[in-house]
Amino acid sequence: MDIKLYNFKEIGDYRGVLVPIEQLKNIPFEIKRIYYMYDTKKEIVRGKHAHKTLQQILICINGQCKVLLDDGKEKSVVNLDRRNLGLYIGPNTWREMFEFSEEAVLVVLASDYYKEEDYIRDYNKFLESVN
Template sequence: MKRNNNTVFDCSVIDLPQICNDAGNITILENGNNIPFDVKRVYYLYDIPGGASRGGHAHYQLEQYIIAGCGSFEVILNDGGNSKKITLNNPNKALHIVPGLWRELDNFSSGCITLVLASELYDEADYIRKYEDFLKFKKER
């Protein structure tokens, strides 16, 4: 399995193209154009109960774009040594999360819709579900 040395500083909020007019706005995402990986899976989170958290895991290989389609939430990234908190609240901004980072999503606003574009199909073997295992993985890099 490929190891990586990614840190929270390798993640960034990306401004997505926006076309605006009196009829509303549109943001377009295209493989090979404004996404740095081929999207193989799309999913979204919604109806999240107040006070609930999502995430709480890392991935060995998976990259993601996370977008606040509606409302707002916070993403806390951790690389085993550094933490970074990002608030997402604009549908034309995406957080690019690189592989090998622990992520937690919380503080969801009422009615929030979280859109996730993923570089891989679902594969349970790509998940690191225990924080202790994540720290061990980072030390072995």
């Protein structure tokens, strides 16, 4: 499974904490799109898709959520519960984000612009494409 956890460096002093995010330095791709989600109810499941070529880093900058990852052979659940923890998800990995805490804000850094043709939204078609 093409996933990796990044513990981003925290720089802090009496003024607070800063976490630098730099493309091609501590992010393994050029960032072309950034979006975030919030006000997601705990019982809602987001995602439910894979990407053919897109790479992403997910960072829960407030609160927490869980991410189910599936490469068609094995499944893993990652708890995003620290503001400096980034989850890299490579292509051909099914993802579902769930159990959002009430105050959760999930930021996504993407390697490309939105392209509908890059999405695999049907789980059975995903399994066909990876097996």
